[in-house]
Amino acid sequence: MPFYQYFNGDIIDIDSPVFKTNDLGLLRGFGLFDYFRTYNGIPFRWDDYWQRFENSARLLKLPLPVSQSEIEKVLADLHSMSGEKEVAFRFVLTGGYAPDSVHVVQPNLLIRTESLPQDNPAGRLKGIKVLPYEYVRDLPEVKTTNYVHMVLMADELKRQQAADLLFHKDGEVSELTRSNIFIFTGDKLITSDRNILNGITRRVVIDLAKAHFDVEIRAVSYKEVITADEVFTTSTTKWVMPVVQIGEHPVGSGKAGKRTLFLQELFENVVNNWGK
């Protein structure tokens, strides 16, 4: 499984030292990324992920050094060299090397080929526990590399047998560390539209849900989440993941909800048939 990576035009071994030490991503946290995977060997919703990556770059005022079609060829090469049927790709764009450690001169573009993450099939059926955490992401519309609180809390999550943090501030929830949040109140499906990253999985799930439920896209209060009948979270790696406990509060019955599992099935159909 010899994975490779792309860096500013070159394809090199995934374990090579690559970054010089005056990169603004490293010194100033000035970087953004995106992450997606293949199904049936085909990158899932590639246009959407590329557009989001472009949007993040635009908001951080970083010019993209390559076009979508050039990168498509790179992805095909990286995929083929991996020898794997399915892979994940991590795009990272940083402010590049800065002689004065402040001003952007030329961004650095990295694309890592990665193996698929553990899928947590148990969590998908039984649901996960999350911890409420008072925080709102800075520049939430940009997929910046700033995940300090997630890394900082990783051990505490493990200790409390929780899978993630639920960000809330001033009585309003926004998202989990790397995924969006949805709640069911009866047959009404509600998801936040403020202070969030616009998830691709979120968008797919909203489209799938519209045929079956009332969908409300608006600010969601912490109280609504705590008192909801069902709660779930969506992401590239989590798909539709039931949330069954928030801190010490069980959600609804404390078990994965039937509407959530129904949407999960719809989503699984989409990815299982992707490219077919």
Add this chain to the structure above:
Amino acid sequence: MPFYQYFNGDIIDIDSPVFKTNDLGLLRGFGLFDYFRTYNGIPFRWDDYWQRFENSARLLKLPLPVSQSEIEKVLADLHSMSGEKEVAFRFVLTGGYAPDSVHVVQPNLLIRTESLPQDNPAGRLKGIKVLPYEYVRDLPEVKTTNYVHMVLMADELKRQQAADLLFHKDGEVSELTRSNIFIFTGDKLITSDRNILNGITRRVVIDLAKAHFDVEIRAVSYKEVITADEVFTTSTTKWVMPVVQIGEHPVGSGKAGKRTLFLQELFENVVNNWGK
């Protein structure tokens, strides 16, 4: 001027690619740093800077792989190899290489030798303009690598002929992007103690000022700053730098204040005589 850097026990050329691409500093912004310089060839307040670096590491739960005395020898080597009389050192500690891109396994420690920054002697005499900016640093006591807003606003600062941003939120000021803030109201010197990085220059200036002025260390409102007689900012590279304009508001007379210039002189005496 062949500068070198230290990385996890090795001393290597400053331009070498060093970091593998699964470093948590790069992928997750999980890193901290510190920065100081020599005067008369001797690192200034080295114990204070080391303690602050240790404190940042402790707050991000990163174990330091080396002791202060081991690092002292490294600094002496890096300094001597540079061939320069005066140098600056940048310490960077990241979460290290993470197979799962979330959990810390072993931090990476980098020490860069850098040439002294431009001193801006004109600014030190005439004062600088700053732009008010609604923001408060996350984990302000930790010198994390997160300077996204500073880099993002660098061009706008240039366009408005301003030297820095003044962070304020909910009517309260905290600090500039990389320096602390002080105001004079008559002979009373006031500096913020909330949501700030504990500056070493700040501490020296407070000690120097106590013999000459009433010093109040407490929350400072934005209104107090705007209506102050004198405003200045302190940092390793700025020393005691008068702030003469905040957005469109001139500070006091619009010129560097006499008390500020007096403290600047006291501080310059300290660094000019450092190690003598």
